[in-house]
Amino acid sequence: MRKKRIIVDAHIFDKERQGTTTYIKGFYTAFCKQFDGEFEVFFCAMDIDNLAFHFPDIDPKYFIKLKFRSSAIRLVFEIPYVIRKHKIDFAHFQQIVPFVKNCIFIVTIHDLLFKDLPDKFSFFYRLSRNFLFERALRKSDIKLTVSHYSLNSIIQYYGIKEVFITPNAINSDFLSEINKIESANYVRNKYGLTKYILYVSRIEPRKNHLELMKVFYDLGLGKKGYQLLFVGKNDIEVKGLSDYISQLDEEARSHFYWLDTIDDKEILHVYNAAELFVYPSLAEGFGIPPIEAVSLGVNTICSNLTAMSDFSFLEGNLFNPLDYLEFRNVLKNNLANSNLSHVLSQRKQTVRSKYNWDSGIKILYNAIREIK
Structure with a gap:
């Protein structure tokens, strides 16, 4: 029986170290180690050498090199193409999901701070993130967040309660x-x-x-x-x-x-x-x-x-x-x-x-x- 295939949008590893990189690295290092017998986990980013550095125990054949830096191109065209090409069953995204849904979506919403602290973010940032984050929650089959605080924010602002907490941890x-x-x-x-x-x-x-x-x-x-x-x-x-x-x-x-x-x-x-x-x-x-x-x-x-x-x-x-x-x-x-x-x-x-x-x-x- 074929293993289920998960792809992780890891484009954040093309940028500087931040909380989301820590989350993906820790979460999927542990996931791949424990559930290797049932899943094949792919990671896509432009800098696959950096992926190899952060995931030294993962076979490089599971690193998929993205060609486009533009988030719009990545979400509208490139990742849906990769999902189709590699016959992916599940795709895990952080905050924002593609506009073409051709497999089961998993999304982790880390926070809604742009709604909690509107004066700390620009109007355009708040407008775009509000649309994209809510859309990601509505379109995803499995919804995750990282704390009780963020879960309560999701319930408060979007009325969505079917969200699991997968807390951050120490790598x-x-x-x-x-x-x-x-x-x-x-x-x-x-x-x-x-x-x-x-x-x-x-x-x-x-x-x-x-x-x-x-x-x-x-x-x-x-x-x-x-x-x-x-x-x-x-x-x-x-x-x-x-x-x-x-x-x-x-x-x-x-x-x-x-x-x-x-x-x-x-x-x-x-x-x-x-x-x-x-x-x-x-x-x-x-x-x-x-x-x-x-x-x-x-x-x-x-x-x-x-x-x-x-x-x-x-x-x-x-x-x-x-x-x-x-x-x-x-x-x-x-x-x-x-x-x-x-x-x-x-x-x-x-x-x-x-x-x-x-x-x-x-x-x-x-x-x-x-x-x-």
């Missing part, structure tokens, strides 16, 4: 035991960073980078030997951020670092050597970086808004990023507290046991079996 890279001294030496030699506060995220208004910068300089942390490091591409212009950076004097600016791109092996060292990881985002459909940091034993403070309110393992380290004084005090107190080894070890074990891919892949497997 295997973050489960390895990486020597802290080795990471510190690596980061110091490569970037000249010695005692730094880290924020990993694309730059956009809802991510709240400017507020973190204000807290950092308000506390005079540069003069106390700390550095502030942002890792993430400048995705959407943040009003006031560039002006704030340009107004820093030479001494103050010397304590600020910004890396827009970094590979996956380097990011492990950058996380691992951080003095403190800060995640002050105003809204997330899930929020992967905090669990990555905690899984490496890094002291972490995090916003308590939207989906991040579920991070009970960070009790005492969650804060309201809209409350400047609360944000400032939580950050300050964590830098002052050096006796954390036992707490960090407990958090690490909690996150590693709770956020794994097993439950999510079983949910999709059972949903597929219900259809076929």
